[in-house]
Amino acid sequence: MVIKKLSRKELYNLVWATSIKQITEDYLVSFQSFKKICRNNRIPLPPNGYWSKKKFGKASPPxxxxxxxxxxxxxxxxxxxxxxxxxxxxxSDCDKLKLEIENDPKVDLKVSKKLSKKFDPIVKATKFPETVNHPKKGGVWDYTKRYDYGGIGVSVSENLLPKTLRIIDTLVRALKARGHTFSFVYERSYVIINSIEISLSFRERHKRIIYTDDYGHKRSRLDPLGLLILITGEYSSKKEWNETNTISLEKKLSQIIAYLEITAEEELDWKIESAKREKERQEQEKIERQKAEIRNREVKKLKDLIALSRQWHETQKLRKFLSHLEENTDLNSISNIEIKELIKFGREKADWLDPTIAKKDEILEGVNPYDFL
Structure with missing residues (x-):
């Protein structure tokens, strides 16, 4: 199938150069679907009668x-x-990508009937897990370190293993052909698409059988069905791709790869958006911290100014009191010598207390003037 990718401008040129009837004959698209594509992309269509008028050179400009x-x-x-x-x-976007993958000349989605002797190293590590040299830390396996060699996690019966390895070989080759890589950590395997890791593992489908043992007790067991399940993702993003008796996993490979690529793209967009929001949050927090620092400095500055104002007013009250005391006391009398000395002392200390003068006083050095307010 030939895929044609167009920009809005290119589709616009096609619409005004070729009738929709001809376009629907050339491409796998119905009249209504094509009109919807144009409507969704805001591409104006020729009016009714445009092509008839164009034959006689009477068509209106595009x-x-x-x-x-x-x-x-x-x-x-x-x-x-x-x-x-x-x-x-x-x-849908997934169906479009699925078709693109199926028509990608680099991708071969056909599962061979027999595993090639030159199978992929990942398939070899899957078949012979004992050959994988897991990194160790302090003499034990390092479960946190990623490395670029290893096998896909598989839990199937011996009879199903050859088929599983052939499907893994096809899937791994297809993903690599699409430009994706793999990473491993102990028994877990991941495909890396646009820096996003998505786990991959296989297991066999089972059926629970209820039976009665020799003592008359009800028991249950899981019998293997010879059908595969591919598990992609972990935790909340976990998805299982089930093989059935009528639909093999091979027929779902293009859909699986499309799903993985779209999932990786969505997660990458989410990470970028999250990083953007986190950066905005940090910038806003920084602005708020700067505002708080400025506010705290100004509050302190204002409090200090008010304190100086109170200190100055207390000084003026002290001076006024000393002047009143001086005016109402006979300072020439011998009996008022102590009051005279007190007035002199008070005026000296008022100059020390006055923030506009702040006269040095060796005796009161280290004493906080605010203690007197």
Whole structure:
């Protein structure tokens, strides 16, 4: 299948150069689906009668292409071949990617009937796990260190192992052909897509059988069904791809790879957005801290200023009291000598207490003037 990727401008040029009837004959898209593609991308269509008038040179000029979104090549049309009647105009992103993978010349999704002698190193490590040299730390396996060699986690019966290895070989080669890599840590394996790790493992489907033992007690056991399950992701992102008697896992490989790539892209977008929000949060916290520091400095400065004001007013009250005492006391009288000395002492200390003078006083050095307020 030939895939044609177009930008908005290219699709606009196609629409005004070729009738929609001809486009739907050339590509796997219906009339309504194509109109919806144009509507979603804000691409104006020729009015009714445009092509008839164009034959006689009477057609109106094309409607200008309005600005909208990005101009990336994200509009896909599929060339119609033979008698293919499918309408691929309204595919989901996953279905579009699935078709792209199936038509990628670098990707071979056909599972061989026999495992090649030159199988991938990952398949070799899966088949012979005892050959993998796990990194150690302090004499024990390091469960935190990632390394680029190892095998895929497999839990299947001996009869199902050859088929499992062939599917792993096909899947690993396809993922590598798509430009993805792998990492391993002890018994866990990950495919790395756009720096995002997604775990991969295989197990066999089982059926629970209820039976009665020789003593009449009800027991249960799990019997292997010879069918595979591919497990992608972990915890909340865990997803199981089940093989059935009618649909093999091989037929789901393109869908699985498409899912992995879209999941990785979504997680990367989420990480980028989270990092952006975290950066904005940190910047906002920094602004708030700076505001708080400025506020605290200004509050302290204002408190100090008010304290100096109180100190000055207390000094003025002291001076006023000393002046009143001087005016109402006969300082020439021998009996008032102590009051005269007190007034002199008070005025000297007032100059020390006055923040506008702050006269030095060796006796009161180290004493806080605020203690007198």
């Amino acid at each position: 409607i200008p292409l309005p600005k909208y979104g990005t101009e990336k090549e994200n509009i896909i049309l599929y060339r119609r071949e033979d008698e293919d009647k499918r309408d691929l105009g309204e595919l």
